[in-house]
Amino acid sequence: MAEKILMKGNEAIAYGAIRCGADGYFGYPITPQSEVMETLMEEKPWETTGMVVLQAESETSSINMVYGGACTGKKVMTSSSSLGISLMAEGLSYLAGAELPCVIVNVMRGGPGLGTIQPSQADYFQAVKGGGHGDYKMIVLAPASAQDMYDFVGLGFDLAFKYRTPAMILSDGVIGQMMEKVELGEQKPRRTDAEIAEQCPWAVVGKPADRKRNVITSLALESPVQEAHNIKLQAKYKEIEEKEVLxxxxxxxxxxxxxxxxxxxxxxxxxxxxxxxxxxxxxxxxxxxxxxxxxxxxxxxxxxxxxxxxxxxxxxxxxxxxxxxxxxxxxxxxxxxxxxxxxxxxxxxxxxxxxxxxx
Amino acid sequence: MKEELIIAGFGGQGVLSMGKILAYSGIMQGQEVTWMPSYGPEMRGGTANVTVILSDNKISSPILSKYDTAIILNQQSMDKFENLVKPGGLLIYDPNGITRHPERKDINICSIEAAEESARMGNLKAFNMIVLGAFLQKKPVVSMESVVKGLKKSLPERHHHLIPMNEEAIKVGMDKLVDINVL
CATH class of the missing domain: 3.40.50.920 (Rossmann fold)
Known part of the structure; x- marks a missing residue:
């Protein structure tokens, strides 16, 4: 039986990221989720799995680093709390529009505005109904324990890559700050470049001579093209609604x-x-x-x-x-x-x- | 077995780490545990508290409005938590700095001179383990063996040489507990 370790929900997010074979984390500190990046920095996964951990200069920067990493088919993620997620809203819409898989963690605190650092669930609309602009959806997972926090990072990546869509873990200050026992799974290896090229044929990984170049964009100036893209997205969301309810x-x-x-x-x-x-x-x-x-x-x-x-x-x-x-x-x-x-x-x-x- | 307790005092008294050691001790003997701290403005100076639940079964709510036991280490916490002990429950406090002593007659009340005893031991940091000893004397929800294992888990290895001192402090707490109100 795997060892059970007492840890905060936020720490469990960090271990979940490392153990599921994530390639990169980009974030900016904010209470009540700062332990996510603190734990990653302590664990130094770049020395073991090769996972990149980077403190960006802002949330806007974090989410755009996620966009860049996701374009290359890498498993990349960020985390923040409420007001930080608001700063990422433009990026979330771009990620959804460009059909990029990634994981975003929101450990909610009270708002509106700067609000309080205490727990809240007032970002439900932002997560589920939009946040960014345009007709898009994110898969949204709601953990209720530290173990869920650990498990949902891997689950979030699996769903995100299955549907080429961002997945959000919508948590709150209680789950982030509370310590419970967590059973850590096996360390999964990060995907190799060859595996990414095979599993993510859409990814921008360097164009071989025998295929057309991959283009990742959310821009379609011709309305019929954009509408066709919207119809494709909506069909994807319908499939998610039919198959992925938990x-x-x-x-x-x-x-x-x-x-x-x-x-x-x-x-x-x-x-x-x-x-x-x-x-x-x-x-x-x-x-x-x-x-x-x-x-x-x-x-x-x-x-x-x-x-x-x-x-x-x-x-x-x-x-x-x-x-x-x-x-x-x-x-x-x-x-x-x-x-x-x-x-x-x-x-x-x-x-x-x-x-x-x-x- | 299910024990729902709150430990409340000043930041720096070791309130959160005492709760963590207790929670880890529970894990060492196969219990379910939750540890829910105050992480608000309090931890940036002023009062700190942590809710710890130890149970043989799955724990639903980590948030409580009544407690089996309140361990109270300053006056502000006495004012806030004395009335939140369940009837028949337990209140343990250090009289040092307490200006209004607990008054309830429907709960068990004990005092432990942990600040004084830690000074006598020549180690003020033993304070929270003395308090833990007093609690375990009244409610042996975890064994000494589990506590030692819990200490090993929650302390970084460079501090493992301090474990015997912690054990001694727990024993002092068990010895020096004074009953104030016994049901």
Whole structure:
């Protein structure tokens, strides 16, 4: 059995990157995720796997380094928190438009603006609905433990390369700063140049005489060309929606009421479910693991047995909109949220639930 | 077994590292653990606290509003956490610097003169291990053997020669604990 090590979620991101055979990390420090780059710098993977770790001069620079690295078919990533991700928004749209695989980690803190360094989930819209301009989507994974942080780096790269699209790990200050035990997997080798040339025929790796040059761009001045590109992207997103939904459930078998929550709040809701059950309420939890694609069908499948649904978030109410789209008005959809870095306790969520069904 | 505790005091008292050693000790005997620190403005001067959960089963919420045990090392933390101990729970505190002593009658209360004892040992850094000893005397949720293994894991190798001193400090804490309120 692999050794279990106590570490922060942020440290787990760093180990996940090294162990999955990532080629490069480019980042700029910001609380509450600075341990990602700190751990990479301590581990010095450039001496072992050859992975590049570079502190850029800004977030804008980081994301454009990711763009450059991704063009060559390398597994490259960055991490930041909320306001730093806002600075990357243009780059995210370009990466999606140019169909470049990469991993972006957002360890969310409270906003808007400079906000607070405490945990938040108020970047859901930014991650799932856009952030940058244009019709694009990113695959968005929501870890709920340090182990998830470790595992999702490799998973993020796998999905990103499978669909040639950016993947985001949408975490928060609780998961980033909390220490839990993490089981590290085997060290996977970085891909060789020959493997990249074979697996990524689109990559810019030097043109041999027997093929046309690869061009990576998000520019198409002729509208029919751009529309054809948009149609291709939309077909890809449809396939992702059909094939890549991930979610988990807790005590939903006989549930009459459903909590929907992701990330750290899903953990807190599990305890709230237990408290509600002790008090005689049949409550269950659905935790979306992918926020895009969203487990719409999975929520719909539970509807016949449900009397109410409550979304719980550390935001003013963002994911709840996707819950409402899934529920289509068939049962009441309630919401409980905290903002500004405040974290709801299990008791608080239970009390909000009782109030919501008795109003 | 499930133990939900908060350790709260000033930054620099070793609050976070005490929690980390306890969490690592739990891992050494196969427990599930979470360690959730305050990482806000507090850690940049002022109070620091960490929530540690040790459990035989999977841990859901790492965020709590009530605790089985509160280990309190300054007045601000006493004001904040005394009322958050579950009825029947345990409060351990160092009276050094405490101006308002705990008043609850529905919880077990103990004091440990850790600051004084660490000065007597000639090693102020032993403070947090003395406190840990006091806690383990009341609630032996992890064995001494696991703590030593936990220390080895959480201390860099260059500090491993300090482990016997830490063990001694834990024993001092176990010895010098004083019951204030016993249910």
């Amino acid at each position: 979610y988990s459930t807790y005590r939903t078998e006989d549930a009459e009421h459903l909590f929907v929550a992701y990330g750290s709040i899903a953990r807190i809701c599990e305890t709230a479910v237990d408290i509600a059950r002790e008090n005689g309420y049949k409550v269950g939890l659905l935790r979306p693991i992918t926020l895009y694609p969203y487990p719409t069908k999975q929520i719909q499948e539970l509807l016949p047995q449900l009397k109410s649904v409550m979304a719980v978030e550390m935001s003013a109410g963002q994911m709840v909109e996707d819950v409402r789209l899934a529920v289509e008005g068939k049962v009441p959809v309630n919401f409980h949220g905290r903002m500004g870095g405040m974290i709801p306790s299990p008791d608080e969520i239970y009390e909000a639930f009782v109030k919501s069904i008795n109003k």
